[in-house]
Amino acid sequence: MTSTESRGTPIELNAVIVAVENCTPYLLTTDDLALPSGPFESGHRTLEQGLRAWARLKGAQTLGYVEQLYTFADRDRTTAGTRSVSIGYLALVHDPAQPLGHDWSPWYRHFPWEDHRDGTPAIIAAQILPALEAWKNAAPDAPTREIQAERIGIAFPRDPRQWNEELVLQRYELLWQAELVAEAGTGARDSFGLAMPFDHRRIVATAMARLRAKIKYRPVVFELLPREFTLLHLQNTVEALAGLRLHKQNFRRLVEQQGLVEETGATTRGASGRPAKLFSFRRKVLQERAMAGTKLPRTG
Amino acid sequence: MTSTESRGTPIELNAVIVAVENCTPYLLTTDDLALPSGPFESGHRTLEQGLRAWARLKGAQTLGYVEQLYTFADRDRTTAGTRSVSIGYLALVHDPAQPLGHDWSPWYRHFPWEDHRDGTPAIIAAQILPALEAWKNAAPDAPTREIQAERIGIAFPRDPRQWNEELVLQRYELLWQAELVAEAGTGARDSFGLAMPFDHRRIVATAMARLRAKIKYRPVVFELLPREFTLLHLQNTVEALAGLRLHKQNFRRLVEQQGLVEETGATTRGASGRPAKLFSFRRKVLQERAMAGTKLPRTG
DNA sequence: CCTGTTATGCTCCATATGAGCATTAATAGG
DNA sequence: CCTATTAATGCTCATATGGAGCATAACAGG
Structure with missing residues (x-):
């Protein structure tokens, strides 16, 4: 830290862009299974805005939720010979209108040991x-x-x-x-698992870990769903992310008691079995409970 | 992201180095209340190792726990005219042998509204x-x-x-x-509150938020304590960080039922009041429960 | 009407959490 | 020795919360 060798280090952005379709989480990748990435552009006010603009260009659907993941800068992280620093982002895409194309890779192909459903x-x-x-x-x-x-x-x-x-x-x-x-x-x-270039699989692992942790205390799943959904659809999406089966009744109890959703009045039709009510996310909860709360034995 | 203007951006590290003494959390600062910072040095294998080495030089005690916080890169974040990118770190210092000197600033001076004890x-x-x-x-x-x-x-x-x-x-x-x-x-x-240069107070706020969240599900408090401590000392430290009073009996129950500590056999002496047993952190829990666990209604 | 399928309601129990009440063990000072 | 003070500790009780599973309801198709 004492040297003045601060000519500048190339910074790139890497984005883990996730969508869920048909109970399967997908990653947006390039043809060689790399994560979409680009140089750090100073033209945007914040990194996040830069990422959104750039994703729009790259043809990904409009990004919903975006969150910074981690900055990767190990010495052995070299792209084209020189050491590089990468800022990783996690982004979630709402239920895509058109089916996901060939540039989306199911994440469990890269992590076959992670799907315990x-x-x-x-x-x-x-x-x-x-x-x-x-x-x-x-x-x-x-x-x-x-x-x-x-x-x-x-x-x-x-x-x-x-x-x-x-x-x-x-x-x-x-x-x-x-x-x-x-x-x-x-x-x-x-x-084991389908490899990715550079350290991109590591970045994806970081993203999966973050996402699996986050769905437990923040209503981020809804960023992957269409506006209207059934409770089963919601549960399937969570299960897809967590790679686990959940107890149906208790899952519903949890969702309802937390006031995360509200009925839209409509129901599904045409499928087999009893029609399911459609729900939508109650955006208000984002404000009501700015967070679950304490684990500390407070006084008062 | 399409431009090739990637000559490189200056990267600096900023560290929020925290110690707790006498029920008060302190930050290591420079004379003008800035966070210790330095250019990104490529000589180390990882950023974290670089930070540790550099902190040793700067005279901070040896860093215990270190964790990357966030990468700050808003456009208006300029140091000396040019836009800069800063990688923020949070570091915890074990109970300092010598009393903290004048380069440590009590963090509630900068955030007087955060102390609700x-x-x-x-x-x-x-x-x-x-x-x-x-x-x-x-x-x-x-x-x-x-x-x-x-x-x-x-x-x-x-x-x-x-x-x-x-x-x-x-x-x-x-x-x-x-x-x-x-x-x-x-x-x-x-x-309100004592200002800090640049966006450093914002970085500290990020660190405080992270720390307050983390003590709830990871045993990081012990990184701020000496090897032996009383349960009251432990509680006081948590309270100092959280800025809250906790229920004593329930706090103890929590700590014990989680198996976080073990008696050393010794007790305090010389103070007024009944002597307290001394405890030490059970390092094993780091492995036993690599994490608290689920909030999802799992099956099985 | 009968059967398969999925949605929903409810019950029961084990454990965790929030709040207090009651005791006990030391020290300091008369 | 006696007493006030300061903490450490032991326990209880009501209320959440989480895990499992039984029972019903509503529809499609033969």
């Missing part, structure tokens, strides 16, 4: 755990093995009920260190 | 609310006034039990927009 994915017991075992056992000393074993146990617990869907980034980093993802470079033996 | 601070009813009222009433149209009133009501609720200690940033931004902090520039009539 139909039970623990087979790849975990069949391939990931054995490979991690082997990696752990290759550690030089016992204490290290101990620590690795702990990490593995937390990231990929045996008991399905222990699965913590938020640990997306920890899991990806664990697989990286064990050289079980192609991006780790050094001649990975096994490679 | 002795009840709602007088400044809110006496000065802030009237000034915000006036600002709201000066809005051109009724809908705008309506919205401002909502914002004010959430940021500074009348009922003390509605006070949400996490909204530090929202409150600061509200005061900024109402030109009630000196940094807003345009000839602020009133100015």
